[in-house]
Amino acid sequence: MKVLVATKDLAVFDALQGIDGLEYGEALFTGQIYEALPGARLIIVDFDDLVEHPYSVGMLRGILSDSDVPFVSSEEFLSEPDAWLMEARRLGGEATALPTKRTIAFVSYSGGVGKTVIAMDTAAHFARRSELPVCLLEFTYGESAFGALIGSEVPALFELATQPDVDPFVWNGVTLVPMDYDNSRDLSIQLLGKYLKDVMREHVLTVIDAHWPHALIGAVRDEIDRWYVVCTPRPDAVDNAEKLAAELGAKAAILLNQKGGMVDSLAMQGVERAVELAVEKDADRWSGKLGKKVLLHTYGQGTWGQYEPTGFLTNLRRRFSRSKD
Numbered sequence: 001m002k003v004l005v006a007t008k009d010l011a012v013f014d015a016l017q018g019i020d021g022l023e024y025g026e027a028l029f030t031g032q033i034y035e036a037l038p039g040a041r042l043i044i045v046d047f048d049d050l051v052e053h054p055y056s057v058g059m060l061r062g063i064l065s066d067s068d069v070p071f072v073s074s075e076e077f078l079s080e081p082d083a084w085l086m087e088a089r090r091l092g093g094e095a096t097a098l099p100t101k102r103t104i105a106f107v108s109y110s111g112g113v114g115k116t117v118i119a120m121d122t123a124a125h126f127a128r129r130s131e132l133p134v135c136l137l138e139f140t141y142g143e144s145a146f147g148a149l150i151g152s153e154v155p156a157l158f159e160l161a162t163q164p165d166v167d168p169f170v171w172n173g174v175t176l177v178p179m180d181y182d183n184s185r186d187l188s189i190q191l192l193g194k195y196l197k198d199v200m201r202e203h204v205l206t207v208i209d210a211h212w213p214h215a216l217i218g219a220v221r222d223e224i225d226r227w228y229v230v231c232t233p234r235p236d237a238v239d240n241a242e243k244l245a246a247e248l249g250a251k252a253a254i255l256l257n258q259k260g261g262m263v264d265s266l267a268m269q270g271v272e273r274a275v276e277l278a279v280e281k282d283a284d285r286w287s288g289k290l291g292k293k294v295l296l297h298t299y300g301q302g303t304w305g306q307y308e309p310t311g312f313l314t315n316l317r318r319r320f321s322r323s324k325d
């Protein structure tokens with residue numbers, strides 16, 4: 001049985017030593033605790049001792065509260081260690097591997113290729129399936145596309161970054177930070193970067209919808225793990241995408257959107273692409289058909305596959321893990 005020790009209190013380590021069948025790991029970074037959660041049966045945690053990297057303590061606390069793994073402070077644990085260890089043995093622990101922290105950006109020189117629709121579908125699908133925190137940021141010129149697509153006025157970047165009492169709108173479980181470029185351009189990259197990084201600390205996945213180039217992208221550029229350069233199967237769009245992917249370097253991959261029939265296959269010959277998406281009738285109804293493929297690429301079948309109810313085994317595992325609470 002694995003116990004996570006997230007405290008500076010050495011008495012906890014003394015109490016755990018020499019217990020049969022018990023394995024304990026130290027974890028003082030918020031990210032270490034998050035990553036070790038699947039497989040852990042008990043977490044002894046003093047939240048004041050934690051290093052907020054890469055998540056805030058508040059965000060970690062929320063995830064622990066939603067998980068099946070019991071957690072306890074060092075003081076509470078030390079007052080009755082045997083009772084807590086018994087409780088840990090009794091409870092099931094977390095069954096699924098959790099997706100790791102990622103920042104992915106959809107980007108292209110040209111408009112109309114599907115960046116916004118794919119970004120929104122990916123974020124909404126992540127929220128629906130994993131129920132973990134996800135945010136959606138935008139780097140655009142002119143009007144925000146998010147507000148128009150969800151059909152309501154929502155607070156945008158300038159207001160959010162300058163007024164601490166204004167909270168982002170949450171759309172289908174997704175924290176939205178739309179861009180109002182005409183206002184946001186007056187803020188420094190440093191200030192924007194600080195605000196956006198604070199937002200990202202509260203979320204497992206950050207999805208970015210970005211026009212390229214963008215004057216403010218420097219605020220988050222270093223944080224991006226994966227650039228999906230989006231293109232449709234038109235020869236000029238493909239040329240542009242290959243140029244942009246080369247410019248962005250090793251973290252860039254081409255995402256071919258709205259793939260059609262034979263002609264498209266010919267146009268795309270020799271073009272290396274990481275993800276292919278078909279034309280979907282309900283692309284702007286957030287069914288998750290687009291997002292699912294992106295998430296399988298980002299996290300791999302092994303991790304994200306667990307969140308997709310594809311077959312008998314998955315359903316059985318879900319039912320089993322639920323019946324244990």
Ligand SMILES: Nc1ncnc2c1ncn2[C@@H]1O[C@H](COP(=O)(O)OP(=O)(O)O)[C@@H](O)[C@H]1O
Binds near residue numbers: 113114257278280
């Ligand atoms: N895979 C797809 N299937 C069907 N329609 C799509 C698909 N991808 C994009 N679209 C549609 O194409 C149009 C442009 O997409 P959008 O996301 O606004 O592009 P961008 O953000 O790159 O300008 C929208 O009407 C969108 O619904």
Ligand SMILES: [Mg+2]
Binds near residue numbers: 209
């Ligand atoms: Mg767009």
